[in-house]
Amino acid sequence: MTPKKTAILVGGGPAPGINSVISAASIRLLLEGTGVLGVQDGFSWLMQGNVDHVRELSIEEVSRIHFLGGSHIGIARANPTKDPQLLENVVTSLLRLSVNQLITIGGDDTAFSAMKVEEKAAGRIRVVHVPKTIDNDLDLPPGMDTFGYQTARHVGVGIVKNLMVDALTTSRWYFCIAMGRKAGHLALGIGKAAGATLTLIPEEWGGKHIPFKELVDTLVGAILKRMAYGRQDGVAVIAEGVVLDIHPEDLQGLADVERDAHGHLRIAEVNIGELLKRAVQKRLAEFHKKVTIVSKDIGYELRCADPIPYDIEYTRDLGYSAAKFLLEGGNGAMVSMQGGQFVPMPFAEMIDPKTGRTRVRLVDISSTRYAIARRYMIRLRRDDFEDPHELAKYAATAGISLEEFRAQFGHLVTQEPPKLHLETGRKEPHELEQISAVVAKARGLKK
Numbered sequence: 001m002t003p004k005k006t007a008i009l010v011g012g013g014p015a016p017g018i019n020s021v022i023s024a025a026s027i028r029l030l031l032e033g034t035g036v037l038g039v040q041d042g043f044s045w046l047m048q049g050n051v052d053h054v055r056e057l058s059i060e061e062v063s064r065i066h067f068l069g070g071s072h073i074g075i076a077r078a079n080p081t082k083d084p085q086l087l088e089n090v091v092t093s094l095l096r097l098s099v100n101q102l103i104t105i106g107g108d109d110t111a112f113s114a115m116k117v118e119e120k121a122a123g124r125i126r127v128v129h130v131p132k133t134i135d136n137d138l139d140l141p142p143g144m145d146t147f148g149y150q151t152a153r154h155v156g157v158g159i160v161k162n163l164m165v166d167a168l169t170t171s172r173w174y175f176c177i178a179m180g181r182k183a184g185h186l187a188l189g190i191g192k193a194a195g196a197t198l199t200l201i202p203e204e205w206g207g208k209h210i211p212f213k214e215l216v217d218t219l220v221g222a223i224l225k226r227m228a229y230g231r232q233d234g235v236a237v238i239a240e241g242v243v244l245d246i247h248p249e250d251l252q253g254l255a256d257v258e259r260d261a262h263g264h265l266r267i268a269e270v271n272i273g274e275l276l277k278r279a280v281q282k283r284l285a286e287f288h289k290k291v292t293i294v295s296k297d298i299g300y301e302l303r304c305a306d307p308i309p310y311d312i313e314y315t316r317d318l319g320y321s322a323a324k325f326l327l328e329g330g331n332g333a334m335v336s337m338q339g340g341q342f343v344p345m346p347f348a349e350m351i352d353p354k355t356g357r358t359r360v361r362l363v364d365i366s367s368t369r370y371a372i373a374r375r376y377m378i379r380l381r382r383d384d385f386e387d388p389h390e391l392a393k394y395a396a397t398a399g400i401s402l403e404e405f406r407a408q409f410g411h412l413v414t415q416e417p418p419k420l421h422l423e424t425g426r427k428e429p430h431e432l433e434q435i436s437a438v439v440a441k442a443r444g445l446k447k
Contacts (some may be wrong), residue, residue: 151305
């Protein structure tokens with residue numbers, strides 16, 4: 001009988017730490033006498049029934065790739081769930097390769113594909129998924145990052161820091177569009193850590209369509225407020241997912257923009273930075289203000305960066321755990337490290353019953369973390385409109401009356417989160433018990 005093997009493939013977009021997962025998993029499997037196949041380009045070839053794009057991995061080959069960015073075995077967004085035949089091709093291809101175990105590395109779309117492959121295999125192939133995305137939007141417990149996020153944020157902060165110095169030096173504004181198709185974790189993480197002037201994420205609008213004018217006015221209001229204090233410079237970090245929530249009527253022609261294999265709008269085809277730049281400059285011209293604005297996408301520079309030590313250690317844990325889970329008979333789960341312990345998360349628990357897709361974790365705008373981020377942003381706030389002296393300063397900067405300023409920009413604070421109030425008193429035992437129960441529930445744990 002031909003010895004059984006484990007296949008490893010990577011789907012979605014690159015993220016720092018992929019090679020560390022491949023390395024750790026491969027070494028663990030090979031030391032146990034299990035052959036390891038690196039599948040090139042995700043599901044692309046397998047779903048065509050092509051088994052030529054795989055290669056045997058060795059300890060010598062993978063032992064030092066954990067330091068490197070990118071993917072040692074390539075990557076692709078190929079989606080085998082579009083057609084049952086494609087799923088059947090994937091399973092048949094793996095069986096032809098004598099594969100009885102599969103490790104997938106990817107984000108929510110790859111996780112969904114992994115789940116469907118496991119279902120189609122019906123016990124013939126055991127599957128485990130390793131969560132990867134710099135967007136940090138997989139449905140892991142609160143406070144637990146997806147691998148690659150911390151490295152991407154680290155590199156992104158360095159870029160924004162340099163742009164902030166350039167903005168100050170040249171008296172200009174930068175609109176930095178950060179990756180984050182569905183959630184604003186990366187944009188917020190970069191903006192908050194760098195001390196950017198303001199950060200805009202789709203969660204601010206509660207999943208509703210964003211009026212383009214409101215987005216423009218938010219940026220214009222921040223620029224005018226900054227001017228009122230004698231500064232002509234600033235950096236706004238904007239999550240790319242904001243464009244997906246702009247009201248369709250405000251973005252004519254988007255229907256013609258190319259979409260990827262999962263049906264997602266190719267955001268790179270929508271130059272939201274240039275779109276916002278022109279609209280903001282036009283709006284500022286109404287107040288006889290001319291501001292130099294530069295749009296800058298920061299995303300592709302982050303995805304294949306060499307992982308920082310945090311992500312190297314994290315991904316070695318994930319890769320080892322994925323291999324060990326399969327070796328011990330595990331199946332149909334996503335690996336996670338919770339409190340320093342390995343915890344498998346069954347595929348069935350990852351599905352949102354409303355959408356039938358894997359759940360997406362959004363930024364909690366009711367959290368203390370987000371409230372603090374908002375407090376350090378320079379943007380029009382509710383208390384600005386409650387202070388006539390401050391408001392008069394901004395109105396004078398815009399060259400309009402206080403009443404007119406209120407009429408033009410007052411709508412920006414209607415959905416502002418409530419002020420942050422921290423508990424300062426000593427908690428009684430029963431209160432601590434209640435808080436513990438709430439935290440446990442949020443983490444999906446049992447008391």
